[in-house]
């Protein structure tokens with residue numbers, strides 16, 4: 253088998269092999285075109301309104317601005333950690349828009365863009381990264397489940413949820429008010445965990461209504477993607493009976509079209525599918541990471557030239573969208589940044605009793621005892637705050 | 638004359654692994670991000686460069702795979718040193734560790750040796766997100782067949798990692814991650830003591846304070862403050878959690894008549910539960926007060942903004958000291 257990477261200097265390769273088939277509707281220079289074999293995805297784009305296109309752009313720019321502000325807030329000691337998604341906005345906003353209003357999303361920990369498309373308060377994410385709580389939003393309400401830090405753990409939950417949807421008869425009834433499907437996001441690194449293999453298997457044997465969405469951003473901290481696989485990741489499900497498709501992850505339209513198409517199919521009862529969005533983590537793994545230890549700047553430059561936001565902007569400008577729109581987006585981004593900055597500074601220390609709250613749903617004598625003990629102890633010592 | 642070098646715990650572990658790899662070509666080092674990056678805490682920094690890709694390598698992100706293949710490599714005559722990136726990520730490997738690694742020597746009636754080392758940075762107080770601050774040692778101490786140690790200072794780190802690698806049994810080394818950058822002298826020539834011995838850190842007459850890993854520094858702080866208040870606290874660093882050096886503990890408790898056990902882990906069914914029971918069993922007539930356990934609360938590890946309250950500090954230990962002295 254031919255290697256699927258072109259080997260380069262230093263650690264090598266992270267320039268993908270272009271001979272592997274990949275759904276791309278917007279080329280890196282912003283030219284739109286639908287290859288014949290991908291006509292069904294092109295049809296989805298044909299029916300998209302200009303308003304939706306502009307909303308997608310707005311959200312991509314918004315989440316990029318949010319990300320930059322969050323990095324700054326971490327540097328200033330306002331957040332414990334930040335996990336930047338810069339460079340992955342095409343995959344996240346595109347696929348987020350392809351998820352239907354009843355569908356459920358099981359993310360990993362970098363899906364800020366997807367969260368934005370599903371009405372999760374961005375402050376909820378900042379709170380978690382500040383260390384105020386471990387999540388705390390209501391997944392049944394947002395349909396965007398809690399961030400998962402233990403790699404791949406969420407993917408089995410997604411499959412189980414999808415099995416439940418199927419057991420409830422909410423698949424393929426034709427009633428779009430009721431039917432739903434599930435999507436789960438994970439990274440190239442996470443694919444190595446046994447939980448992913450088990451997820452693919454459970455999904456396949458149950459014909460569960462689920463889309464597996466891999467954001468292959470080429471790196472898992474310092475480990476290049478070929479640490480985790482010797483074949484392209486979109487083929488990972490085949491042995492389990494889960495067909496796959498590779499998408500240009502930096503082409504927001506391809507991500508939208510593929511997600512929408514396959515979520516619709518899953519909702520109609522077609523069973524699981526695996527999508528691999530080929531993208532790149534432009535920034536560090538987290539604010540604790542120093543990528544100069546393991547990768548070339550040259551490689552980063554290659555990917556910066558394929559930036560998803562720039563590409564979409566070029567396309568929109570060719571469609572006649574002018575500076576007025578882009579200026580307005582920029583102003584809105586700065587306003588968002590100022591707003592989250594202010595809100596983050598206002599987040600204090602949570603009440604100490606939160607340590608004990610919600611460990612169990614029902615009463616628990618030991619929790620009550622220790623909670624009371626801490627209260628008395630703090631009173632005796634004089635509060636730490 | 639021994640030669641000494643000042644270094645932090647992380648560097649001492651690094652130097653210890655390096656020495657073991659130089660001494661024995663069968664020693665391998667692998668785990669997530671341990672190669673070029675040198676691990677997220679840089680404990681393996683430089684080893685990939687020195688020993689090459691065949692001996693120091695990044696594994697796929699699969700903890701069950703890391704430990705499962707380490708078992709196979711050990712069967713083949715290698716001495717794998719593995720890294721689990723953070724305490725909270727050991728659990729995908731729990732099955733391989735507890736049902737296989739711990740039992741293969743027993744099942745083979747001694748034909749199979751399991752010289753596998755599992756390094757786990759553990760404990761809190763680093764302001765991290767969930768699953769990066771846990772103290773899961775009791776799960777493993779409960780399993781027969783595993784040896785478990787936790788160094789608290791650079792000299793022990795340097796020697797204990799080497800002793801662990803030399804052991805023909807599986808050894809889990811819990812590394813006190815919040816103390817990685819704490820410096821101290823390392824004796825490069827002579828090991829301080831056998832791997833499973835506890836160490837008397839500070840003599841005292843009224844209370845025996847037992848701690849391990851990151852809490853040893855805290856225990857010594859408490860003893861210092863206690864001394865200012867006229868309370869004489871004896872501090873013992875357990876170093877080994879399985880087996881536990883009971884002769885050293887009991888000798889001290891029989892002298893002081895009081896014992897406190899401190900750790901970051903929740904106290905319910907913990908190392909301190911077991912130690913308290915053993916002290917009660919073997920030093921009952923010497924005790925002036927019940928043994929008190931000071932630890933994390935019996936909750937999940939809380940969000941970072943609450944960890945200062947969750948984790949025992951010198952004050953919490955001294956509050957317990959007051960209680961045992963009040964009997």
Ligand SMILES: Cc1ncc(C[n+]2csc(CCOP(=O)(O)OP(=O)(O)O)c2C)c(N)n1
Nearest residue numbers: 362401402403439440441442471472473726
């Ligand atoms: C079970 C488990 N093992 C290890 C880790 C530590 N860890 C956090 S992120 C990460 C790399 C993940 O890479 P990938 O899945 O490609 O996602 P990305 O971070 O690139 O978005 C690792 C090893 C973890 N969170 N969970």
